[in-house]
Amino acid sequence: MATTRSGRRHFLALSCAALASACARPMEAPEPLDDVTRFGFQPVEGYGLIEDGGHIIPPVPPQYLQWPNRRQRFIYEGGDPAHSIVIDPHAKFLYYVLDDGTAWRYPIAVGRAGLSLRSTxxxxAKKEWPGWQPTANMLRTQPEVYGPFARGIPGGPASPLGARALYLYRGKRDTHYRIHGTNDLESIGNSGSAGCIRLFNHDIIHLYDLVDIPTTVYVRSAEESLRLLGPALSPRGVELPPKIISPETIYGATDIVAADGMPPDPDGVLTRLE
Structure with a gap:
C-alpha cells in the first residue's frame, strides 16, 4: 500500500521524537564493585573502609578479627569507676568503663614499653593523626634502629602512632607512654619488641571519641587478670620478632590511594617503631 507524503512526514516526526527521547535518557552508571571484589573479603561490621581526615584506612581482614580479637560491649565485672580506662597487658585487652555497668573491650598489642606500664x-592530651619522634632514650640505647628517624615522622598513614593517640601523664609529667593506633594488624593480641599500647585504627578512633580529658588509666596485675578472665584468656598471645624498617620505606610513604581504595604499604610494616 502506498504511503502518502503526509504519512511519511508523520513517520519521520515520530522517529525523530523517539531518537531525541532516547538521547535525552541519562546513561546508567556502572555498577559499583562489591566489597568482596574490591578487597578480596567481606569486611566485618565496624571494621570496614574508613575515610578519615583526608586519609584512607582499609578494612581489617577477617583473619585478624577472630574471637576475641574484636571490639565488644558487655557487662563489666572489674569494679573500676565509670569513664576510666583499664589496660590488661596479660590478656591483651583494653576496657573503657561506662556508667551503666557495661564496658567496651578492645583487643590490643603490648610492646616492651607497654609491659613496663604498671602504675596509674x-x-x-589526645591527638588525631599524630606525628611521632623517638625519645632521647631510644636514640641513645638503639641508635641503629631509631637514629634514621631522629627528625620524626609526620602524622599520616606512615606514622607509627596511627590514626589517634592518647598521651599518658603522671601529674604534669609526660610518661611517654601512649595508647595509639596501628596498621601492624598481626600484632593485635600479641606482644611486640617495641611500642606502648596499640589498637586497630578502627578501634582507637572508636575509643578516642569516648575519652574525655582527663581520664584515669588503670593497669591490671597478672593476678587480677587471671582471676577475672581465667586461664583461657590470661595470659594470651606470643611475642613477635622485631622488624627493621628502612627510612626509605617510611619517608617514601604517601597518601596516594590505589585504584582499589587501599593506601600504600598493604603489608602494614610501618608501625613496629613505636
Whole structure:
C-alpha cells in the first residue's frame, strides 16, 4: 500500500521524537564493585573502609578479627569507676568503663614499653593523626634502629602512632607512654619488641571519641587478670620478632590511594617503631 507524503512526514516526526527521547535518557552508571571484589573479603561490621581526615584506612581482614580479637560491649565485672580506662597487658585487652555497668573491650598489642606500664596514669592530651619522634632514650640505647628517624615522622598513614593517640601523664609529667593506633594488624593480641599500647585504627578512633580529658588509666596485675578472665584468656598471645624498617620505606610513604581504595604499604610494616 502506498504511503502518502503526509504519512511519511508523520513517520519521520515520530522517529525523530523517539531518537531525541532516547538521547535525552541519562546513561546508567556502572555498577559499583562489591566489597568482596574490591578487597578480596567481606569486611566485618565496624571494621570496614574508613575515610578519615583526608586519609584512607582499609578494612581489617577477617583473619585478624577472630574471637576475641574484636571490639565488644558487655557487662563489666572489674569494679573500676565509670569513664576510666583499664589496660590488661596479660590478656591483651583494653576496657573503657561506662556508667551503666557495661564496658567496651578492645583487643590490643603490648610492646616492651607497654609491659613496663604498671602504675596509674591519666590521659591529659589526645591527638588525631599524630606525628611521632623517638625519645632521647631510644636514640641513645638503639641508635641503629631509631637514629634514621631522629627528625620524626609526620602524622599520616606512615606514622607509627596511627590514626589517634592518647598521651599518658603522671601529674604534669609526660610518661611517654601512649595508647595509639596501628596498621601492624598481626600484632593485635600479641606482644611486640617495641611500642606502648596499640589498637586497630578502627578501634582507637572508636575509643578516642569516648575519652574525655582527663581520664584515669588503670593497669591490671597478672593476678587480677587471671582471676577475672581465667586461664583461657590470661595470659594470651606470643611475642613477635622485631622488624627493621628502612627510612626509605617510611619517608617514601604517601597518601596516594590505589585504584582499589587501599593506601600504600598493604603489608602494614610501618608501625613496629613505636
Amino acid at each position: 596514669t591519666v590521659v591529659r
